[in-house]
Amino acid sequence: MTSWPELSAVELFVAVADHGSLGAGARAVGMAQPNASRALSRLERGLGITLITRSTTGSKLTAEGMLALEWARAVVDSARALVEGTAGLTAPGGPVLMVSASQTVAEHVLPRWLAELNRRRPGVALDLRVANTAAVIDDVRSGSASVGFIESPEAPRDLHSQVVATDELVLVVAPGHPLAEHAGALSTKALRSLPLITRETGSGTRVTLEEALGAPARTAQVLPSTAAVRLAVQAGTGQAVLSRLAVDDALQAGTLLAVPLDLDLSRHLRAVWAGPTRLSGLGAELVDAATTMH
Template identity: 45%
Template structure:
């Protein structure tokens, strides 16, 4: 291979980014062509004239041709510079189209937020967070699907939700998470239940052996309680929402185990009574979750930030 052929081959190897000037340099060249002045082009683009001169020289070295003739009367393109300017115009126009398309994608992403949350978070925490989000993003339409932790994971993994919230002991497979709050499960009964009048704390073994009003399998509350007690008796009643469990307990149907977040009003009004328990760790973390490797962006990122506030 001759030296000329070797030099020609070197000109087409390596990354395209190293052989083609960046957009800023091309925009500068177009401004010089339009204004006939390097200083005017520099002012239009908000850079100093020495910086503009340096950028043009760098582009000339990169391309191996002179692009601009400079004189006291101004700057004019060389023949090669005029040809490169035509190419540069097409590249910049394509970049503008690319930017417009990317902006349209961001607008479409930011126009909606799909949230999936387990019941306690959906009923007692999310309303406040969503009101705060609305103040920040009034044009974002939010949809909320409430279900147990298993359902939340399924919706995230099937791309039916952008951000999820769960209450279980562990993070479902395929999801990343961040702890956003802490919660405690407490035993409650109606005031007329025998446990409401007992003097000492309830033992974990007695709680485990007692039929309770419970959430369905797959709920974070059920998972935490089952793990804390090492197993549960057959449920007295099995219900699919925190509100339903609470209503059943208030009616006197039997004892229930609920989030401390869910029963503040009922305890204050004495519609429910808290029953102390010994020998069971009933604290739990509340988590935001999203598909592994896909950190929340746009409205989902903003909502996640609000939960930590």
């Protein structure tokens, strides 16, 4: 493909599949039927497949269309989350929620939580800071954030906390790396001695790893973001222990490989806040949205 498909045509395709005919699908997305027919034809030409067969009795998905439907639905859902989530970032005059979140949370799960909050409470504006777990904790302590989201094994004793989601860390390497052919699970002793590409001190991922190892990680390179660590590993620079949330798409695509470990690196993602034991207001609504969606 040389260009992206029109999002409106993808939305139309999903609507036709859901409603059973081109006319009903067009009405559902607010498109005139002649325009809908042309849009669907352009989408099929761009994708190089026939999605729907049309007849006087309705529209029926082809075999290729049935496969494409779930991918198309994911595109529409993601676009809706983008629009609904960013609406909360720019809503003028409404209540403002101050949030501080670790990189993994901010990049991979917070957008869905914010979209759900915006669905429940339209017009909420967001003041968001993205930092490592140590800095998030400082933001909450100082009052710069009403609620924070962290990845460390335990919350500080001077803050209140609630588990909102679960995650696990995985040792990842590029295809062709010697560890990709490792037989069986890598031992904890071997992982302790393995030079790793890591995040900086204070990162929740690094804190979780070092607590599980019972020793400081052996670092080959320290980079300032999860994305930078992942790219370095994909380039064949070395190996890293990263959140599954951050690498799941690469594992599915085969651009990264997970090396089995004999060490349990599962962890909780937590909301943290200061003040009263019971969180209230918009912060409580966001935490409820996160917990409900897990």
